Amino acid sequence: MADDRARAVIGRLRAVDRIDGSAAYEHANSRAPLMREYLRRAARWARAYGAEESWPFFDIAEHVAPEVRTPPDAAAEPDHCLCR
Template sequence: MVTDVAAAERMIDRLAAVRYDDDKAYAQRESRGRLAHEFLRRTARWALALGAENKWPHSDLATALDPELAVDPGLIEKKIDFDGGTRGEFPVRREIVYPIVHWAALGDLPRQRFPELDDPYEPLLLMFERSGGYLEYNRFLELGYGAFPVGKLAERAELEALPIDVPTLDALDAQNEES
């Protein structure tokens, strides 16, 4: 059993800082869309690799990799106010936060066991940091200024990786402003 509490706490702090900003979400709608697509692709690949297709794209990837993983829920609840209404129109919800924090608590285990797979949650974290969470309904992710179909797991897993470095994301948003 691996539990990297320090990594889990750093992730909680990162998630606790997320806020939805309507103007920013609109200005960054292209990059947020790209990040949503890449999140779906990466989680599909991990779900298939770990046999965790159930509930994709919100599969419990961390528990599939290490069934003995344990993270104190109090760590999360202490720093993230899920119910206070301070997180905006598109909040980061428990069912999204818990798997991300659990994944962080695995430390280097995912890279050691599956070096060919990219971090499944980094695109989602970047999307959150570019102005908040999303809503999910009828197998669509609603980002505030665009909705994207979740699609089928196998089809998402076959897609090519998209670059998600900050300069590329900023360039996507700058192109959008010029249009």
């Protein structure tokens, strides 16, 4: 079950079109508010799981469900397609 969910997430990440690197600059006005909201939410998660020392960039999933792992066959796939 967890393997199926991990594969589904990997599939969704791979489906994102990252080819147009200039597209992010078309939304420059929203980047700062989005980052502020990310930091606010990450701070709440960090506080809830006692991970304040790892904030702001930490693996929230590792704290929420450390027993969940990426299936070995999915982890072995090249991830170059995630960083086009």
